[in-house]
Amino acid sequence: MSLESFFQPRSIALIGATERVGSVGRAIWENLRGFGGAVFPVNGKRAEILGVKAFPNLAALPEVPELVIIVTPAATVPQIVEEAGAAGVKAVVVISAGFKETGAEGAELEKRVLEAAKRHGVRVIGPNCLGLMNPHAGLNATFASSMARPGRVAFLSQSGALCTAILDWSHEQHVGFSAFVSTGAMTDVGWGDLIRHFGNDPHTESIVMYMESVGGDAAAFLEAAREVAAHKPIVVIKVGRTAEASKAAASHTGAMTGSDAVLDAALRQSGVLRVDTVEELFDMAEVLSKQPLPAGPRLAIVTNAGGPGALATDALVLGGGEVAELSDDTLEALNEVMPAHWSHHNPVDVLGDADADRFATALRVVKNDANVDGVLAVLTPQAMTHPTAIAREVVKIAQENGKPLLTSWMGAQSVNEGRAILNAAGIPTYDYPDEAAQAFVRMRERRLRLFWLNESLAAHAEDVEELPSVIGDMIDAVLKSGRTLLTELEAKQVLFAAGIPIVETHAAYGEDAAVAAAEALGFPVVAKLLSPTITHKSDCGGVQLNLHDAAAVRHAWRLIRDNVTKLHDIAAFEGVTVQRMVTRQGTELILGSSTDAQFGPVLLFGAGGTLVEVFQDRALVLPPLNRALARRWMEQTKIFKVLRGVRGRPPVDLAMLEDVLVRFARLVHTERRIVELDINPLLASPEGIVALDARVVVRAETR
Structure with a gap:
């Protein structure tokens, strides 16, 4: 089902509207008063709310509302959702708290809400959320203190408190939104639903997400991200990087895969850009919508001061970017127009007395170098500097040759007009050059993630070659025997059947059999523990290498048996496997x-x-x-x-x-x-x- 009813409803009912000062019900009602469509307050105890006729329940409304917002106590919500669904409502936002975050009783309530919604085909955002906004439609269905500015960024957050903080920040920074969504517990509508919706939303150019968890349907999230990220940037900040990893399995692999590392891999292959700070979250949403992506990692820096150039260089290299090596033609062209004491390398220091013409000439020459994938222009206010005039020249150059151009106009009052000119032209400006260099690195990362995404889509679309039936037969046999751990021999047989080269291996349940296997393979050989229960053979003396004759094989068989039985029950020892000793270097x-x-x-x-x-x-x-x-x-x-x-x-x-x-x-x-x-x-x-x-x-x- 489409989520359009949440963001473009024709009519809204607020269940729990009230006049009580300081209440969520009053705050949302006052915010909804700015909405252009019909808004109905529902309150069983009051005839009117702030001068507007109130209705005792949904059934009493003059029409079926397209969107219902619930702020009543948690215990009442399942029945309200049931009534809404029976009446034909298809979209419900549950602001109310008191669900699974409170324990088992709340979890049961939340389960009943979802069951009622599914019975009637109702979609639910929440519970325990701030609500949502669509500034382009004048819709503020939240209890936040202000309305977001209209813009091109959809902001999705699992933290309602962060939403209000971001909202305050956005007014100061003049950041606008196509939508503002507090997802809450995501009992129904999840990341995948929202990503798909805003992927199709004409007002949205990029999607930014504050994520605390992937939610219940990771597959739907990844599938939606793969569909949308190719044409709209999705930028995520995910908290919990240092949380305790998932319980380690017995294998090396299991011990080294934690949920955050897995999420990193999943986001990378889905084309989603992950950042570390809230500032980066919105910064990258802006820069990715304004500037072309760099074709490679090589950045050139043009500056009128050496120190800021060095700061940008450090940030670039530490972030994984590269300092572009200027071509001989570029160096020659710069020598013709620069004073003798210019830096003669990248970063290009045009010196503190550079006027607009010198700065622009150097910037144009460098930007046209085939060895350069992007340019950062850094300006510091000096006595001979004209930040506004230089900004006007930069705007002209930015439109040439399709390479990204970032700027750092350092300072305050003296550079504000220049910054405004750059911003109006869609050229990102940064307070400090290291921030700009880091943004370039992230832009390059976005390009690489699009590669991962395209290849992942291709891999998913390929016809999957069927596995040989013998693999399934072997697993069937192991499970029927009551085991879940394959022996080394069985494991290698599975790999071989899958087309993975293995070293030829034979099972030996006695000394004579071990010798016979070694002689058949040819010396030298390796003997290893054959066990239905022990995973790491070397930890219990279960591996003997470089056995050159029959006597050595017999000794190894007995030694492995004795080592294992000292540390484990005799049942852990079935025999050994024998394989040729691989002597080649690798x-x-x-x-x-x-x-x-x-x-x-x-x-x-x-x-x-x-x-x-x-x-x-x-x-x-x-x-x-x-x-x-x-x-x-x-x-x-x-x-x-x-x-x-x-x-x-x-x-x-x-x-x-x-x-x-x-x-x-x-x-x-x-x-x-x-x-x-x-x-x-x-x-x-x-x-x-x-x-x-x-x-x-x-x-x-x-x-």
Whole structure:
């Protein structure tokens, strides 16, 4: 159902309207008086509210209101929603508190509200919210003290208190909104619904969100974000980065995936830009709507003072951007028009006595350099400086060649007129140059996230290759045996069936069988614990390497048995697996998957081996993948530099590694009974890719 009735209603009923000074019911009633459509106060105890006829209930109204706003006590809300739905109302905002935030009794009330709404096809915003505004329609259905200015930004917030603070700030900063929505508990209308609505809203150019939780339907949120973020920027600030991560699973992967890290990956692949401060939230909404995105990370800085240029440079590099290296032609052109003592590099210091002509000439030359992806103009008020005249010249240059141009007119009264000229022309201005440089980095990040988004959409649209039936058969057999942990041999068989290269491995339940397997494979070999219960074999002496003859294999079999039985029950020891000792040089990686409670399968890639938790060099991504996403995923890690070849080490077969990552993603995305899957180590070398060890945990679930 469309949310249009919330933001463009023809008529409104306020249940709980009152004259009582200081009450929510009175504040909302007074705010609604500015609305152009019909507004009906509903109060069973009063004949009128501030001179307007009141009605005892919804049934007594002269017409069915398109929007109902409820401010009565929580206990009354389920019945009111029931009555509203029966009357034909399709949109309800529940301002009232006292629901799940209060405990079990409140949660039960909230459940009844949702049940009543679903029975009648009613959509509900709230409960426990500030309300909503549509400044373009003159609608203020909140108890805030003022109305938002009309603008092009839709602001969605789970915090009502933050809404009122942002509202006050917006008046001072002259920030306008297409809508202002306090989402409350989101028992019904969630992020996905709101994103889709404002994605189609002609008054909205960008969507900014203050998020405390993803809410109940993470899949709907991501799907809506993927649909909208390609043509309208979505900027999010999410609190709780340092909250306790989700309980660690037994696997390396599970221990290293926390809800915030998973959310980061989900937002990145959905094209959503995440920021760290409220100021950045609105700043990026503005700059992304005013300036083109940079094609690359290279920023040039033109300034009439060296210190501010250095500040911008530090912020740029620390944020992941690059200082553009000016071409020889650009340097030559600047030498012809600059005083001899100009900086002769980027940042381009045009010196403190630069007039408007010199500043503009330098800016134009630099902006036209093919090595430059964007330009930051920094001006400090000096005796010879004319901030207003220079601003007029900057406006002309900003319209040339399609590259982003940001400015920092530092100071106060002397630069205010210049700032106003720049702002009127759609050129963002910043108080300080480091803020401007950080904005450029965020703009570049938006460009990269659009790449992630486009490739994610392509991966979702691809026909998913069916997994071989043998994989499902093996999982069936494990579950029927009462186990959820696959043995190493079973885990490798699953990987092999999915098209992931493994080192050939044999099970040996006795010494003689171990020797026979070793002789068949060829020495040297590795012997590892075969156990239905133990995950980390090396922790209990369950791995013996570089065995060169039969005697060494027999000794290893007994040693592993003795080590395990000392620490665990004899039932933990079934035997050993035997595999050829891989002696080729390569890079040990980890490739893993765990199941996030909200987002489902999450994939992990990074540096592997026994020190995986120490180095913690890893990146997360959500399936499905294609080759482009697989490569970008790898590029997020430090170990990727090693994979490309470093200090005489040849590069690994990256094309084959991409293929392995795509097949791995297909396996866990398609076979949802796999709860955890670790390949550690995954050995990558110029000769190929091979899984040396694997661990798989499954659960009983209908496929």
